[in-house]
Amino acid sequence: MAGRVEGKVAFITGAARGQGRSHALRLAEEGADIIAVDLCDDIPNVAYSSATEEDLAETVRQVEALDRRIIARKADVRDRDAMKAVIDEGVAELGKLDIVVANAGICVIAGWDETSVEVWDQTISTNLTGVWNTVQLTAPHLIAAGGGSMILTSSAAGLKGLPFLTAYVAAKHGVVGLMRAFATELAEHSIRVNTLHPTGVNTPMADPRTMEKFGPLLEAHPKLGPMMTNLLPVESTEPRDQSNAVLFLASDEARYVTSMEFTVDAGNTQY
DSSP, X not given: OOOTTTTOEEEEESTTSHHHHHHHHHHHHTTOEEEEEEOXXXXXXXXXXXXXXXXXXXXXXXXXXXXXXXXXXXXXXXXXXXXXHHXXXXXXXXXXXXXXXXXXXXXXXXXXXXXXXXXXXHHHIIIIIHHHHHHHHHHHHHHHTTOEEEEEEOOXXXXXXXXXXXXXXXXXXXXXXXXXXHHHHHGGGTEEEEEEEESOBSSGGGSHHHHTTHHHHHHHSGGGGGGGOOSSXXXXXXXXXXXXXXXXXXXXXXXXXXXXXXXXXXXXGGO
């Protein structure tokens, strides 16, 4: 029985671990070959540890264990030349491109008055400009393939003003704007563009060193605490929960789904 994305090729950013690796594995399980990139380097101002080249190699190992092909390279989504080189190499090797998952992102927790210019610039350039780079550089390959699906990772913070994340909220709202604009213009090429909006996900980004920064801020501003709460009785989701949504949006089951904000947020955005 053929997989739901059998014979397709997917490009995934931030693929060394976390949601990116999970997306790569879920798509590979259903028949896709993978082009994967990750920064694999330390990131200033970010509390959690960065992915490593060893992490990216482990993604390669796990995809290959599923008997799928994968090309994985170290690249920064902010570096257009590096991104274009990887995309072009991957398409030349694997033959085409059908699916794009713009997943890479960073998160820095700070009050509005403690968010530095450096953190602002760093977050916007990675979480928003990096998505723009990804979409603009991959779109010609999807056009050449006769269409495809793009999934841009936003957040619950792309639909509401979660506190102490000024730059992150601005970037993730911006991703929704990119989705709508690209969905409009690329529709004539049979390219669908949607955003994914997770609540908290059990990845290194949500490790205790990050989450503990919320504690004092929420104690000082207790009225904002409920904004972090999910309706369903879970504190966070697993990466595969998000990957199942990516698979659906990438598959022909969603062939008429475009310009949509797809929430896998346990009801967080209903508060």
